[in-house]
Amino acid sequence: MPALLQVVADELLMPRGLNITSFVPHRGDTLMEEMKCYSLPYGGLGFASHVLTYYAIICLWARRSPIWPFRRVNCSKLDLSLGIVGLALSVGLSIFAIVMCKNTWQLLVIAVWKMSMSMLNGITAVHAAVVVMNGGKSTGEAAWWIVLYLPGMFAGMSGLMSLVVKHWYDAGVRKITIAFYSIVGIGAVIVFIGIYRGLTSKPKYEPVTGEKKKDEERVWYWGIGGLAFSVSLFTVLAAFYGDWTLGMMTNNLVGLPSGDNSGLYWSYFVAKRLTMFSL
Numbered sequence: 001m002p003a004l005l006q007v008v009a010d011e012l013l014m015p016r017g018l019n020i021t022s023f024v025p026h027r028g029d030t031l032m033e034e035m036k037c038y039s040l041p042y043g044g045l046g047f048a049s050h051v052l053t054y055y056a057i058i059c060l061w062a063r064r065s066p067i068w069p070f071r072r073v074n075c076s077k078l079d080l081s082l083g084i085v086g087l088a089l090s091v092g093l094s095i096f097a098i099v100m101c102k103n104t105w106q107l108l109v110i111a112v113w114k115m116s117m118s119m120l121n122g123i124t125a126v127h128a129a130v131v132v133m134n135g136g137k138s139t140g141e142a143a144w145w146i147v148l149y150l151p152g153m154f155a156g157m158s159g160l161m162s163l164v165v166k167h168w169y170d171a172g173v174r175k176i177t178i179a180f181y182s183i184v185g186i187g188a189v190i191v192f193i194g195i196y197r198g199l200t201s202k203p204k205y206e207p208v209t210g211e212k213k214k215d216e217e218r219v220w221y222w223g224i225g226g227l228a229f230s231v232s233l234f235t236v237l238a239a240f241y242g243d244w245t246l247g248m249m250t251n252n253l254v255g256l257p258s259g260d261n262s263g264l265y266w267s268y269f270v271a272k273r274l275t276m277f278s279l
Helices: 001-011 043-061 076-100 105-133 140-166 171-200 215-249 262-277
Strands: 068-072
Touching: 043 105, 043 140, 043 215, 043 262, 076 105, 076 262, 105 140, 105 215, 105 262, 140 215, 171 215
Parallel strands: none
Antiparallel strands: none
């Protein structure tokens, strides 16, 4: 009788064709094999995910509902719940990917990068909800949480660039890398020009009043503005660059998940979308 009960229990709790190990990605020795353990979006799907994430964050910074930006966020309790659930799920799945990708340090730090983005997304929603619950009018202070994202981004970029060097033979990887750093480099060039001119230019005086001209100040403004522009551009475009580069290196531009990690992949994708339903 106990044996019969065990068989019945197994049939009820574990339907035919369902194997719990199918939800756990397998580790690999090469990048192509190890990507099976990387259960986070990349490629075209990763790009779409990041576009939606940026959009939701910007809307919440402006206290606007992502699903209807013409409406101010007012449903704070629902938003708080969505933010907490989305934060917990996306960060938890990111940590799982970090553990499973420990054989390849590059993918590990890229997963840390994605976790940082998940934290920024979720905490922004929670912060905005708390502000509304306390009667606040502006949620712009939530933008300061970007400091949580920057360390993870730079760590992830170090791993990504290590993979780029190994796959430099790929023409697509070379082209997108050159394009990315060329665009980001525009701001850097402005910074260097502004600093150089600010350090080397001599003071000039007005012929009548004898007051110093403001040329040097304008030069420094250009330098500071160029630095801010360069850092902002790098921060925004780095995620897109990483998505498409990983897709090229794995010959999977769409970024479709393998059978090993499809459940975790789509769970993460959906979890990050919860903040878009803030009302």
